[in-house]
Amino acid sequence: MADVNTASAxxxxxxPSPDQGVWHIGPVPIRAYALCIIAGIIVAIWLxxxxxxxxxxxxxxxxxxxVFAVPFGLVGGRLYHVITDNQLYFGEGKNPLNALKxxxxxxxxxxxxxxxxxxxxxxxRRRGIPLPAMADALAPGIVIAQAIGRIxxxxxxxxxxxxxxxxxxLEIYQRYNPxxxxxxxxxxxxxxxxxxxxxxxxxxxxxxxxxxxxxxxIIWADKKFRLGHGRVFALYVAGYTAGRFWIEMMRTDTxxxxxxxxxxxxxxxxLFVAAIVYxxxxxxxxxxxxxxxxxxxxxxxxxxxxxxxxxxETHADVAAAPDTVRDSAADKATEDPKPEAEK
Numbered sequence: 001m002a003d004v005n006t007a008s009a010x011x012x013x014x015x016p017s018p019d020q021g022v023w024h025i026g027p028v029p030i031r032a033y034a035l036c037i038i039a040g041i042i043v044a045i046w047l048x049x050x051x052x053x054x055x056x057x058x059x060x061x062x063x064x065x066x067v068f069a070v071p072f073g074l075v076g077g078r079l080y081h082v083i084t085d086n087q088l089y090f091g092e093g094k095n096p097l098n099a100l101k102x103x104x105x106x107x108x109x110x111x112x113x114x115x116x117x118x119x120x121x122x123x124x125r126r127r128g129i130p131l132p133a134m135a136d137a138l139a140p141g142i143v144i145a146q147a148i149g150r151i152x153x154x155x156x157x158x159x160x161x162x163x164x165x166x167x168x169x170l171e172i173y174q175r176y177n178p179x180x181x182x183x184x185x186x187x188x189x190x191x192x193x194x195x196x197x198x199x200x201x202x203x204x205x206x207x208x209x210x211x212x213x214x215x216x217x218i219i220w221a222d223k224k225f226r227l228g229h230g231r232v233f234a235l236y237v238a239g240y241t242a243g244r245f246w247i248e249m250m251r252t253d254t255x256x257x258x259x260x261x262x263x264x265x266x267x268x269x270x271l272f273v274a275a276i277v278y279x280x281x282x283x284x285x286x287x288x289x290x291x292x293x294x295x296x297x298x299x300x301x302x303x304x305x306x307x308x309x310x311x312x313e314t315h316a317d318v319a320a321a322p323d324t325v326r327d328s329a330a331d332k333a334t335e336d337p338k339p340e341a342e343k
């Protein structure tokens with residue numbers, strides 16, 4: 001009896017995995033991973049829009065940029081994953097068409113960032129706004145979106161570490177798919193039969209928490225030091241890769257290695273160094289971009305319905321604003337001297 005109680009206590013001290021990550025409404029599969037990706041994109045756009053407007057940008061610009069950046073990013077993320085883990089899709093007994101099944105998981109963040117930046121650059125040039133400023137506005141939302149995406153890994157029961165006896169160890173179960181015994185991803189856990197290494201380190205949870213911490217850090221640093229010219233984005237890259245380095249070392253999923261280290265470990269090292277160098281060099285470009293430089297060229301200020309003065313800008317920024325903006329505000333005040341309550 002004591003052994004049963006001990007086993008029950010140990011089980012309750014761990015984190016159970018979901019029984020499945022895919023549900024079907026008729027013939028339509030509803031995938032938790034896809035829902036998490038969509039939720040992350042929505043949050044990134046919402047937060048990026050608020051930050052862009054507060055910095056002096058045109059309302060609606062972030063959505064326009066997302067129309068280009070999101071599709072580019074999804075393609076880039078998948079390409080990075082397929083290239084760095086090509087053994088999963090190519091070779092004897094493999095089906096190359098599975099490389100197209102993005103809904104089964106597998107997005108490389110750096111491929112998504114790289115190709116997503118190309119899409120964002122196209123949109124920014126169409127709008128006549130600087131890409132580094134847009135990247136600064138989007139950075140916190142991007143890393144929060146990554147955190148939300150890691151919840152999808154939890155439902156897919158993937159990206160975990162080695163066996164652990166720690167209280168927050170993750171229980172992983174055998175999943176069964178009657179139509180395809182080898183397709184565990186679309187299977188269901190029956191009877192909660194643990195896999196041999198269970199419980200394991202929930203490395204996706206470590207990264208989720210780290211990402212939220214990075215988001216708080218860069219929001220704080222941006223507000224305190226008024227970072228600009230891509231420095232918020234550089235700080236995000238440095239912060240994220242610092243965490244990804246040690247978390248990647250804990251993972252036990254299949255990965256290619258270079259000189260004994262996983263490919264993503266080398267990627268983290270190189271990008272961390274590049275981000276720090278950029279952060280230092282970009283400081284020489286001076287203060288944060290002036291609000292008027294963030295206004296879309298095809299949107300007249302007087303037709304925007306927004307205040308010309310961003311909510312978080314200082315009086316120095318207002319004083320440096322174009323004369324036409326200040327004159328417009330002065331004319332409006334003289335045209336209607338009635339108190340606001342009488343209008």
